[in-house]
Amino acid sequence: MSAPAAKKVMREPIESGCPDGFQYMHPTMRRNYGQWKYHEDVQPGVLVHVAYSGEKIYTVRCGTQRILDVFTLRKLMDIGDQYSDGYIHFTIRSNMEFQTDDESKVQPLVAALEDAGFPVGGTRNSITSMSHTQGWLHCDIPGTDASGVVKAMMDEFYDEFKSWNMPNRVHMTTSCCQINCGGQGDIAINVQHTKPPKIDHSLVGNVCERPSVVARCPVAAIRPAMVDGKPSLEVDEKKCICCGACYPPCPPMQINDHQYTQLAIWIGGNHSNARGKPTFQRLVAAGIPNNPPRWPEATAVVKKILECYKEGGRDWERMNEWVERIGWPRFFEVTGLPFTKYHIDNWRGARNNLNSSTHIRF
Amino acid sequence: MAEMKKYPTPMLDVLEDGPWPSFISGIKALRDDHPDERIRNVNNGLLGQLEHSYETRMGYWKGGTISVFGYGGGIIPRFSEVGDKFPESKEFHTLRVQPPAGNYYTTDMLRQLADSWEKWGSGLQTFHGQTGNIMFIGSDSASYQHFFDEINEYGWDLGGAGPCVRTGMSCVGAARCEMSNCNEQAIHRTLLNNFTDDVHRPALPYKFKFKVSGCPNDCMNAIERSDFAVIGTWRDHKKIDQEAWKAYVAEKGREHVMDNVISRCTSKSLSLGDDNSLIADETNCVRSMHCMNVVPKAIHPGDDKGVTILMGGKRTLKIGDLMGTVIVPFMKLETEEDYEQLVEMAEEVIDYWAENGLEHERCGEMIERIGLVNFLEGVGIDPDPNMIKQPRNSSYVRTDGWDEAAEEWFNRVREQKMAS
Numbered sequence: 217m218s219a220p221a222a223k224k225v226m227r228e229p230i231e232s233g234c235p236d237g238f239q240y241m242h243p244t245m246r247r248n249y250g251q252w253k254y255h256e257d258v259q260p261g262v263l264v265h266v267a268y269s270g271e272k273i274y275t276v277r278c279g280t281q282r283i284l285d286v287f288t289l290r291k292l293m294d295i296g297d298q299y300s301d302g303y304i305h306f307t308i309r310s311n312m313e314f315q316t317d318d319e320s321k322v323q324p325l326v327a328a329l330e331d332a333g334f335p336v337g338g339t340r341n342s343i344t345s346m347s348h349t350q351g352w353l354h355c356d357i358p359g360t361d362a363s364g365v366v367k368a369m370m371d372e373f374y375d376e377f378k379s380w381n382m383p384n385r386v387h388m389t390t391s392c393c394q395i396n397c398g399g400q401g402d403i404a405i406n407v408q409h410t411k412p413p414k415i416d417h418s419l420v421g422n423v424c425e426r427p428s429v430v431a432r433c434p435v436a437a438i439r440p441a442m443v444d445g446k447p448s449l450e451v452d453e454k455k456c457i458c459c460g461a462c463y464p465p466c467p468p469m470q471i472n473d474h475q476y477t478q479l480a481i482w483i484g485g486n487h488s489n490a491r492g493k494p495t496f497q498r499l500v501a502a503g504i505p506n507n508p509p510r511w512p513e514a515t516a517v518v519k520k521i522l523e524c525y526k527e528g529g530r531d532w533e534r535m536n537e538w539v540e541r542i543g544w545p546r547f548f549e550v551t552g553l554p555f556t557k558y559h560i561d562n563w564r565g566a567r568n569n570l571n572s573s574t575h576i577r578f
Numbered sequence: 579m580a581e582m583k584k585y586p587t588p589m590l591d592v593l594e595d596g597p598w599p600s601f602i603s604g605i606k607a608l609r610d611d612h613p614d615e616r617i618r619n620v621n622n623g624l625l626g627q628l629e630h631s632y633e634t635r636m637g638y639w640k641g642g643t644i645s646v647f648g649y650g651g652g653i654i655p656r657f658s659e660v661g662d663k664f665p666e667s668k669e670f671h672t673l674r675v676q677p678p679a680g681n682y683y684t685t686d687m688l689r690q691l692a693d694s695w696e697k698w699g700s701g702l703q704t705f706h707g708q709t710g711n712i713m714f715i716g717s718d719s720a721s722y723q724h725f726f727d728e729i730n731e732y733g734w735d736l737g738g739a740g741p742c743v744r745t746g747m748s749c750v751g752a753a754r755c756e757m758s759n760c761n762e763q764a765i766h767r768t769l770l771n772n773f774t775d776d777v778h779r780p781a782l783p784y785k786f787k788f789k790v791s792g793c794p795n796d797c798m799n800a801i802e803r804s805d806f807a808v809i810g811t812w813r814d815h816k817k818i819d820q821e822a823w824k825a826y827v828a829e830k831g832r833e834h835v836m837d838n839v840i841s842r843c844t845s846k847s848l849s850l851g852d853d854n855s856l857i858a859d860e861t862n863c864v865r866s867m868h869c870m871n872v873v874p875k876a877i878h879p880g881d882d883k884g885v886t887i888l889m890g891g892k893r894t895l896k897i898g899d900l901m902g903t904v905i906v907p908f909m910k911l912e913t914e915e916d917y918e919q920l921v922e923m924a925e926e927v928i929d930y931w932a933e934n935g936l937e938h939e940r941c942g943e944m945i946e947r948i949g950l951v952n953f954l955e956g957v958g959i960d961p962d963p964n965m966i967k968q969p970r971n972s973s974y975v976r977t978d979g980w981d982e983a984a985e986e987w988f989n990r991v992r993e994q995k996m997a998s
Contacts, residue, residue, distance in 0.1 A: 222921050226647040226648075226650055226723075227647065227727050228647075229646060229647065229648045229649060229726070229730055229735070229736075230731070231735060231774045231775075231778065232730075232734075232735045233676065233735050233767070233770055233771035234676045234677075234679055234680065234745075234746065234766065234767050234770040234771055234775045235676065235677075235678040235679070235733055235734065236678060236734075236763070236767060237677075237678035237679040237680040237681070237682040238763060239765050240678055240680045240683055240684050240687065241680075241753050242810055245753045245754050246753075246970055249752050249753055250752040252754065252755060252756040252758070252760070253756055253878070254756050254875040254878075255755075255756060255874055256873040262695055263719075264963065265754050265756065266756070273754060275754070278947070279598065279599065280599050281598070281599040281601040281603075281604055281990075282601070282704055282705075283601040283604065283702060283704055283715070284604065284703055284705070285604035285605060285608045285701055285702055286608070286692045286695065286696055286701045286702075286703075287611070288599075288604050288607075289609070289688060289692050289703070290692060293685040293689055293692075293798040294666050295689055296685040297685050301683040302686060303683075303684055303685075304683050304684075304685065305680075305681055305683070305750060305754075306681040306683070306684050306689075306705045306706060307750075308640070308749075308797060308799070310704070310705060310706065310800060312705075315754070329611060333607060333753075334599060334601055335597070335599075337596070342770070342844060347671075347708060349708060350707075350715075351637075352628055352632070352637045353624075353628055353632035353636075353715075354639060354654075354670070354715055356635060356637070356640055356641045356656065357635075357637065357641065358637040359632065359997055360635075361628075361632065363601045364593055364632070364831070365842075367596070367598055367600060367601065368593070368595050368847055369718070371595075371596030371597060372670050374596075374597045374598055374925075383949075392637075394894060394895075395893065395894060395895055396893050396894055397708045397893075398708065399708060399799060399800050399802070399803055399893065400799070400803075400899075403922040428937060428938070431936075431938070432895075432896065432935065432938065434895070434896050434897065434898075437835075439764070459894075459895070460997075461895050461896060469792065472637060472638065473634060474634055474635035475635075477635070480843075482682035485802075487796050487797075487800075487801065487802050487803075488794070488795050488797075488867070489794035489795065489796055489801075489809075489865070489867060490794070490795055490866060490867040490868050490871055491842060491844050491866055491867075491868045492844060492866075494796070494801050494802055494897045494901060496899050496901075501618055501676075506635055507588065508589060508632040508635065508973075509589040509592040509632055510592060510593075510903060514963070530837075531837075531838055532838060532842060532868070537951060543647075543818075545704045563898055564897070564898065565898075569911075572692075
């Protein structure tokens with residue numbers, strides 16, 4: 217009997233889970249943990265928080281490209297070492313924040329970031345960085361790119377990132393499929409497929425777990441079928457809402473298309489409980505071409521909506537509150553966007569979205 | 579240095595113009611200037627494939643199943659469908675790594691991570707993905723285990739991917755925000771690290787997300803984006819510094835204050851005194867934050883702090899967007915017992931959902947399917963009027979258990995009175 221081959225010993229993982237952030241906090245923040253009294257907005261991108269102890273911490277926020285290469289990351293770390301005692305923080309929208317308790321370092325820090333090409337801003341009533349997904353760079357089901365759309369849009373709104381001109385903060389998001397990893401936003405630029413999936417029947421039987429694909433469909437439009445003597449799936453194209461839910465579990469049901477995968481724009485998603493309750497975003501425009509590398513048609517619609525909001529919104533009104541005050545008919549009037557049958561909800565609970573009153577603005 | 583044949587990128591080049599920082603310039607820097615030939619090549623391939631996507635308007639990555647030894651998830655496998663055209667980046671997996679609670683880092687730690695990633699990966703990373711992970715984008719099948727082993731040794735662990743408890747998120751919180759009402763980081767870590775096994779070994783109906791925001795401003799988007807949202811709040815009166823408030827009124831003028839603060843209170847619970855003082859009807863304050871957001875110097879959260887818990891939020895698929903629903907209107911989170919109670923509740927909810935949820939059904943979708951009352955009975959939580967916007971308007975309901983339910987209600991009210 218031959219000796220068993222030496223088996224490679226694999227290292228057991230240390231299941232340490234989520235690391236403790238406390239140890240990585242600026243010492244001034246650690247000392248005053250839970251003891252902050254108020255903050256002031258010094259200038260766009262710069263905050264100062266004052267603790268009950270009287271200590272202060274300055275925060276300088278900047279935008280980045282989010283997909284960071286190690287060179288860029290190290291460049292930012294150098295700035296952190298020089299001006300923020302080596303402590304940094306990331307916001308949920310991938311802005312980077314540098315903290316210091318030394319007021320004299322604030323303006324040099326702002327200058328260092330700007331000189332290195334990182335815009336300082338994104339606080340208060342600005343257009344802050346867009347939340348985005350992976351897109352063509354890395355996702356397995358993307359209808360568009362994400363980083364590219366964001367780059368194109370933020371070039372356009374660069375000055376608005378660095379200033380306080382909007383009625384309230386503007387959170388924009390983008391998503392490269394209808395699963396919408398980008399989430400809710402004051403403005404969301406999302407993929408909208410307009411044709412049913414194209415099915416490669418030669419592959420479905422081997423690649424897809426057919427019952428679970430059938431179960432994924434929100435409108436029960438998929439059923440098992442034999443096609444060319446092979447087990448496959450077929451789609452009732454009249455029922456199909458082209459959402460693409462079947463594509464992730466069954467890649468041979470290709471939903472992406474160079475022409476029929478388009479963009480739609482949604483507005484008024486607001487996560488906060490400030491003033492009103494949180495709200496979901498609403499469809500305002502569809503049929504927008506998915507047009508890389510700069511998506512000018514989508515940018516134009518977003519720009520128009522933002523101009524109207526900037527002009528018509530009152531202080532502190534988020535996008536959804538502005539529209540709620542002026543009414544949807546006026547929204548379509550001022551933005552010049554067409555109102556169509558596709559804006560009228562027909563999903564479950566749809567009648568809650570219809571007007572059951574005589575409240576009408578003339 | 580061997581001469582590299584660079585894939586042409588005319589469309590991507592356009593994304594180097596304009597003032598916003600360009601991710602394309604960053605990837606090109608890795609392709610052109612990195613000392614390691616492997617990284618230069620990988621990024622060349624990546625740019626080639628991305629350009630191909632831009633030209634054809636299609637994506638070319640497919641998934642698969644890989645993980646590190648001992649885990650079942652945490653890595654997003656990516657194999658190129660056009661690997662014959664761009665072989666340098668034909669395997670381009672992402673490792674999802676859990677960030678420290680609250681997203682605080684030192685530059686030293688980030689440098690250490692960058693050094694390891696340079697050794698094994700593409701040199702590209704994102705802080706953070708939409709679930710909250712650090713995304714190390716671009717490792718091949720031979721390298722990801724090495725990268726994980728190396729960073730795991732110095733304190734980093736993988737996050738969730740697939741049907742499992744996912745990486746959590748918590749806001750900047752008590753570390754630097756005057757609105758904080760709880761120890762966000764402690765809540766985040768207590769919950770997540772209790773479910774480490776469920777993070778690493780996907781075995782649930784679908785994903786389950788915890789998010790923690792320190793106040794109702796909900797900067798972590800917890801109500802809309804998590805199955806289990808913990809949101810800091812307070813139940814006594816907010817604190818008003820009348821002197822600072824009057825200074826604000828004097829600076830801005832009464833009309834401005836009426837238009838921007840008093841009349842904007844959601845529950846109409848504020849008024850302005852003749853002497854410019856702020857008068858608050860505290861019994862009708864719904865903690866909608868506006869007054870303190872506008873005048874943080876003068877108005878502060880109260881002292882009797884705790885959390886509100888909402889469950890069942892999620893995005894579109896399959897049945898449409900759902901917000902979380904209030905399940906616990908208020909609970910204190912101060913003592914060890916309080917935290918134990920929180921963890922027990924989370925366990926109860928996940929167990930019940932694991933047992934009753936359908937495949938690929940989020941917790942909120944299950945609640946929608948079975949009704950809130952069945953869910954509450956399943957997890958052992960009593961009904962509370964804070965859970966609803968308004969009572970039912972349909973008469974299609976069987977009420978033959980009414981008397982017992984009413985008695986339970988009166989008993990609970992009595993117990994609460996006695997406890998306080």
